[in-house]
Amino acid sequence: MKQIETEIAQLGEFGLIEHITNGINIKNISTKKGVGDDCAVLNYTDKEVLISTDLLLEGVHFDLTYVPLKHLGYKAAVVNFSDIYAMNGTPRQIVVGLGISKRFTVEHIEALYEGIRLACEIYGVDLVGGDTTSSKAGLTISITCIGEVSKDEIVYRSGAKDTDLICVSGDLGAAYMGLQLLEREKIASVGQSDFQPKFEGKEYLVERQLKPEARKDIIENLRKNNIIPTAMIDVSDGLSSELLHICKQSNSGCRIYEDRLPIDYQTAIMAEELNMNLVTAALNGGEDYELLFTVPLHYHEQLEKIGGIKIIGHITKEDLGCAMITRDGNEIYLKAQGWNHLQ
Amino acid sequence: MKQIETEIAQLGEFGLIEHITNGINIKNISTKKGVGDDCAVLNYTDKEVLISTDLLLEGVHFDLTYVPLKHLGYKAAVVNFSDIYAMNGTPRQIVVGLGISKRFTVEHIEALYEGIRLACEIYGVDLVGGDTTSSKAGLTISITCIGEVSKDEIVYRSGAKDTDLICVSGDLGAAYMGLQLLEREKIASVGQSDFQPKFEGKEYLVERQLKPEARKDIIENLRKNNIIPTAMIDVSDGLSSELLHICKQSNSGCRIYEDRLPIDYQTAIMAEELNMNLVTAALNGGEDYELLFTVPLHYHEQLEKIGGIKIIGHITKEDLGCAMITRDGNEIYLKAQGWNHLQ
Numbered sequence: 001m002k003q004i005e006t007e008i009a010q011l012g013e014f015g016l017i018e019h020i021t022n023g024i025n026i027k028n029i030s031t032k033k034g035v036g037d038d039c040a041v042l043n044y045t046d047k048e049v050l051i052s053t054d055l056l057l058e059g060v061h062f063d064l065t066y067v068p069l070k071h072l073g074y075k076a077a078v079v080n081f082s083d084i085y086a087m088n089g090t091p092r093q094i095v096v097g098l099g100i101s102k103r104f105t106v107e108h109i110e111a112l113y114e115g116i117r118l119a120c121e122i123y124g125v126d127l128v129g130g131d132t133t134s135s136k137a138g139l140t141i142s143i144t145c146i147g148e149v150s151k152d153e154i155v156y157r158s159g160a161k162d163t164d165l166i167c168v169s170g171d172l173g174a175a176y177m178g179l180q181l182l183e184r185e186k187i188a189s190v191g192q193s194d195f196q197p198k199f200e201g202k203e204y205l206v207e208r209q210l211k212p213e214a215r216k217d218i219i220e221n222l223r224k225n226n227i228i229p230t231a232m233i234d235v236s237d238g239l240s241s242e243l244l245h246i247c248k249q250s251n252s253g254c255r256i257y258e259d260r261l262p263i264d265y266q267t268a269i270m271a272e273e274l275n276m277n278l279v280t281a282a283l284n285g286g287e288d289y290e291l292l293f294t295v296p297l298h299y300h301e302q303l304e305k306i307g308g309i310k311i312i313g314h315i316t317k318e319d320l321g322c323a324m325i326t327r328d329g330n331e332i333y334l335k336a337q338g339w340n341h342l343q
Numbered sequence: 344m345k346q347i348e349t350e351i352a353q354l355g356e357f358g359l360i361e362h363i364t365n366g367i368n369i370k371n372i373s374t375k376k377g378v379g380d381d382c383a384v385l386n387y388t389d390k391e392v393l394i395s396t397d398l399l400l401e402g403v404h405f406d407l408t409y410v411p412l413k414h415l416g417y418k419a420a421v422v423n424f425s426d427i428y429a430m431n432g433t434p435r436q437i438v439v440g441l442g443i444s445k446r447f448t449v450e451h452i453e454a455l456y457e458g459i460r461l462a463c464e465i466y467g468v469d470l471v472g473g474d475t476t477s478s479k480a481g482l483t484i485s486i487t488c489i490g491e492v493s494k495d496e497i498v499y500r501s502g503a504k505d506t507d508l509i510c511v512s513g514d515l516g517a518a519y520m521g522l523q524l525l526e527r528e529k530i531a532s533v534g535q536s537d538f539q540p541k542f543e544g545k546e547y548l549v550e551r552q553l554k555p556e557a558r559k560d561i562i563e564n565l566r567k568n569n570i571i572p573t574a575m576i577d578v579s580d581g582l583s584s585e586l587l588h589i590c591k592q593s594n595s596g597c598r599i600y601e602d603r604l605p606i607d608y609q610t611a612i613m614a615e616e617l618n619m620n621l622v623t624a625a626l627n628g629g630e631d632y633e634l635l636f637t638v639p640l641h642y643h644e645q646l647e648k649i650g651g652i653k654i655i656g657h658i659t660k661e662d663l664g665c666a667m668i669t670r671d672g673n674e675i676y677l678k679a680q681g682w683n684h685l686q
Contacts, residue, residue: 014679032391036592037500038429038576039490042392048375049385049392051472053487055440059479086381097398097485129394136402137480142440144396144487147382157380233381249379336357 006106016106017132020113024127028092030148031126040128042093047148052083058138066182066197069108071210073115076141079236081123082214082289084147086234088155088222091123091147091214096130099140112141123216153228155293160231160250164294164315167229169218169308171262172239173278176285177270178202178209184274204266212289219291221306229293238284240334242292244322250294253320254334256313258327283324283334349449359449360475363456367470371435373491374469383471385436390491395426401481409525409540412451414553416458419484422579424466425557425632427490429577431498431565434466434490434557439473442483455484466559496571498636503574503593507637507658510572512561512651514605515582516621519628520613521545521552527617547609555632562634564649572636581627583677585635587665593637596663597677599656601670626667626677 008016021035033041042049056062056076064072077094084091096116100109120127125145185197199206214234222229231250233242239261247254261282271278294315295303303309313324323331351359364378376384385392399405399419407415420437427434439459443452463470468488528540542549557577565572574593576585582604590597604625614621637658638646646652656667666674 012679033499038426039393039395039432041430041492041497042394043494044387044392045389049387049489050382051385051436051438051487051489052382053438053440053472053474053485055442055474055476055483055485057442057476057478057483060442060477083381087384089382093394095394095396095487097396099398099400099403099483129396131396131398133398133400134403135400140398140400140442140483140485142396142398142483142485144394144438146392146394149384151386154384156376336355 008100008104008106008109011106013132016109019106020109021127026126027124028126030092031128034126034128035130040093040095042146044148048151048154050084050087050089050147050149051144052080053142053144054080056141058140063186064139065186067210069111070115073112074119075210075212076143077116077119077125078123078212078214079289080143080145081119081125081216082234082236084145085214085216085219086232086291087149088153088219088228088232089147089149091125091145093126093128093146094120095128095144097142098130098132099135100132101135101138104139123214155229155232156249157231157233157246158249160246160252160294160315161296162252162315162317163297164230165297165300165303165311166243166254166256166292166294166313166315167303167309167311168235168239168262168290168292169215170288170290171264171267172235172288172290173282173285174205174208174264174267175212175287176281177267178205178207179287180274180276181205181270182209202266202270204264205270209287212287214289215291218308225302225306227295227299227302229295232291232293235288235290235292236286238286239292240283241336244334244336246292246294247315247322250315251318253316253318254313254322255316256324258324260310260312262310351443351447351449351452354449356475359452362449363452364470369469370467371469373435374471377469377471378473383436383438385489387491391494391497393427393430393432393490393492394487395423396485396487397423399484401483406529407482408529410553412454413458416455417462418553418555419486420459420462420468421466421555421557422632423486423488424462424468424559425577425579427488428557428559428562429575429634430492431496431562431571431575432490432492434468434488436469436471436489437463438471438487440485441473441475442478443475444478444481447482466557498572498575499592500574500576500589501592503589503595503637503658504639505595505658505660506640507573508640508643508646508654509586509597509599509635509637509656509658510646510652510654511578511582511605511633511635512558513631513633514607514610515578515631515633516625516628517548517551517607517610518555518630519624520610521548521550522630523617523619524548524613525552545609545613547607548613552630555630557632558634561651568645568649570638570642570645572638575634575636578631578633578635579629581629582635583626584679587677587679589635589637590665593658594661596659596661597656597665598659599667601667603653603655605653
């Protein structure tokens with residue numbers, strides 16, 4: 001079946017915007033007016049408003065050779081929701097800026113928006129506006145997310161205290177290993193028209209890279225159990241980097257334990273296969289979108305009962321620095337990574 | 344004097360962010376927490392929250408051959424403020440997404456931020472967050488602006504009524520003529536090392552293109568005079584296109600008068616020099632960032648007393664369509680432009 005391809009110029013700016021924003025239903029009472037005026041209009045009478053923004057550029061943050069546009073849209077939205085959850089908040093609205101080069105058709109942009117809208121559907125977020133323009137060089141996606149949180153429930157990076165437990169949701173390093181796998185198969189596919197990538201037994205890694213989720217469930221479970229973390233951040237640049245942010249802003253140090261790091265068996269197998277250091281992947285891999293948070297010591301037992309959370313260490317006084325205790329009892333000081341793109 | 348150039352890699356992501364956000368003072372009570380966590384935190388207890396976003400791409404929206412980075416930063420911020428004023432609101436915060444390719448140094452990004460911060464200073468806006476990343480292709484700027492407005496003062500595009508007066512602030516077509524002039528001088532400069540561009544007598548055009556202002560003053564003057572427009576929009580894509588937005592969303596038609604269009608004499612001289620149609624430039628030029636609004640007929644006299652506003656026509660019933668009456672009494676129907684970039 002031939003796929004229908006529609007040039008964007010056929011619709012024009014306003015036509016395209018109408019086309020992709022058609023049939024958007026407003027889900028939140030805080031959304032007063034969505035797409036269609038100079039601004040979106042929101043109302044947050046009793047709550048604090050949270051704002052987070054992300055810029056995704058083709059060739060830097062994503063490679064369309066192996067990233068389907070629908071997945072890309074989904075991920076672009078979800079990683080922004082993740083920032084709102086990391087403040088113990090609830091995402092409510094997003095605005096989407098899109099720069100589109102000539103090689104993209106209306107159907108491409110539809111697929112991208114399908115992903116964005118699916119994420120909005122699942123997480124209960126309203127798409128309320130944006131800016132769509134042409135680009136000389138590939139696809140640019142800019143998403144700003146607006147969320148809400150009660151004044152007394154907001155969690156900053158700066159509240160961690162000596163002896164607090166350090167917790168992380170889910171597992172680490174899988175998205176990074178997924179990226180390595182996708183890159184390997186991309187290279188293997190060069191020049192082969194009937195290439196079939198080998199993902200058997202590694203589906204989890206591919207999913208973590210292509211379709212991450214924000215940990216809405218963890219936030220909800222903590223709330224149900226009346227636990228408000230003292231500090232929280234989402235793991236986008238790697239555990240090591242995020243933990244250093246918390247410690248720096250909380251004027252504290254930390255000790256985490258290598259044997260407590262949550263790692264999926266697929267991640268471990270892949271690291272073995274690629275002859276990479278597994279702990280480095282877990283510490284610095286990035287794009288996990290798990291929640292890293294600290295809670296007072298007395299929540300220990302209660303936390304054990306909540307699924308999907310692992311206690312990996314504790315906060316210390318500032319002068320002890322930030323270190324990981326290895327399996328053989330050595331202390332390795334943590335280093336900031338981040339921005340592997342630029343260097 | 345040799346200019347000091349610092350590679351961005353020397354500072355790294357977190358170093359660069361600290362460097363460019365250093366010493367930001369919070370100006371608004373609605374800003375609870377700015378740069379430095381997963382989100383910015385705002386509080387809007389009594390007001391509606393306005394959100395507007397813009398994506399600016401090198402080679403599409405700006406040409407660094409003749410646009411100084413400081414001016415670019417200033418303009419990028421101001422055009423977003425303009426969207427907030429167009430809802431009769433007040434801009435309060437912005438978040439800035441930046442994609443930077445390797446040819447940019449720390450000093451370049453400083454210059455860009457100097458412009459953004461100057462705009463924030465002048466308009467009383469807080470810079471509260473952002474995302475900074477590398478780019479494969481030039482400079483990408485994404486700005487999202489957050490503003491506020493009272494529920495009973497908000498102005499949409501959709502409220503224009505039959506017989507309402509159509510008003511526009513300032514003058515039209517100058518920014519477009521400024522662009523033509525800058526492009527002409529760019530071409531003339533090719534291969535000449537000691538080239539001096541000819542801007543004498545055309546300074547206003549260059550300024551309108553490189554350093555536009557948002558019409559905060561007009562919003563304040565309307566408020567002082569207790570005038571709330573029935574519909575409003577800012578002129579970014581050209582008068583014609585914006586007027587069609589108002590009419591479409593208000594289910595109405597309009598008549599404007601060619602001889603009422605506000606045009607600066609420098610704009611007229613430049614159009615003559617370039618052998619371009621002056622009225623087309625005024626109707627479709629774009630980037631004027633003036634306010635186009637409608638008010639009930641009885642405000643006629645009061646409006647005349649407020650400086651910088653011109654009544655250019657009136658709203659009609661929908662079935663009369665949208666047209667301009669030319670100097671010789673003919674009716675020309677208005678056409679949508681917009682998105683000249685993509686076609």
